[in-house]
Amino acid sequence: MRGGEQVDREFDVSKARVLEQLQLCLDNSKKGALDAPIEALLNFINELDDYVTTSSCSGRIALFCEQQDARKRTGTWLLASHDVVTVEAAAAAYQDERIRDSQGPVMFKFEPFVLHVQCRTLERARDFLKTALDCGLRLWMASLCMCAPCISNSGLVLGKKFMVAVRTTLKLESPVAYDGQRLVDEAYIACLVQMANDMFAENLQRIARFETGVRAMVARQAEQATRALEREHARQARKHSQMAVAPAAKPTSTPAEAEEPILSLDF
Structure with a gap:
């Protein structure tokens, strides 16, 4: 098992690398920057000594044209918003000419808030996960995984790093076109927009x-931490106080008093 000092060093190096990437706007997301609805939260977390955010999304309403190759699922974002959307914007995206040339499904989606946080210690990771579960969000779930590549709901990922994944189960996903054929009308798009906007507000x-x-x-x-420090100071004070008191002098034995001579009187 790795020692505490090594764990601290590895965390500090990892956090410095993440913060450098954020400062240089080397974000892996499509937008390439922090989402405005969670920017204050992420900045607060990243200022803490024991935590750093590694990936996040505030939530998204999207129209996604899926494409599949032999290795992975890819596609094109016809609409992607980290805020509520209008029916007009969604309808315009639905008329995009790329849908006609698409192969496979075109999905209208609402994707919820998701956050991954690296923690310095397992204790700090448990604190963070418990906080997510104690926020009154009954749809949040927890699981404990060993070296899991990803998890769908709130949980701990244990391996070389202590990771916490926070995610809600709010979700909307509906096919609106397939193989270049539009399947729904604008009224249905308007219904999806209303549902997605309501979910975004709850999100x-x-x-x-x-x-x-x-x-x-x-x-x-x-x-x-303050209480622990106060207890330690009190313990040290008691220890120094005990050392300052000189050991009690052992009583010295007094010489036995000389016995008085016994006078014998003969009558």
Whole structure:
């Protein structure tokens, strides 16, 4: 098992690399930057000593033209928004000429908030996961996985790094075209937009509750650290006080008093 100092060094190196990429806007997402609805939350987490965010999405409404090759699923984003969308914007994307040339499904989607956080220690990872589960989000779930490549709901990923995956089960996915043929009318698109916008509003409320929970978690951790430090100071003070007291002098034995001579009187 790796020692504590090595774990600390590995975490510090990993965090520095992630923060450098964020500063240089080397984000792996399509947009290439932090999503505005969660930017304050991510900045707060990344300022903490024991946590760093490795990937995130605030939630997304999208129209995605899927393509499959022999190795992986790829595709084209005809619409991608990290905010609510209008029926007009979705309808315009649905009329995109690329749909006519597509092979496979075209999906209208709502994808929820997702966050991956690397933690310095297992204890800190458990704190973060518990916070996600304690935010009153009944649809959040937890699982404990060993070296799992990914997990679909909130949970811990244990391996060389302590990772926490936070995700809700809010989701909408509907095919609207297939192999170049549009399957629905604009009224159906309008219905999907309304459902997705309602989910996005609920998604933002969950993010707000989670951010409040994270800030409360940090306050509790600081309070616990303060109490632990106070207990240690008190222990050290007692130890020094005991050392300062001289050991009690052992009582010295006094010479036995000389016995008085016994006078014998003969009458």
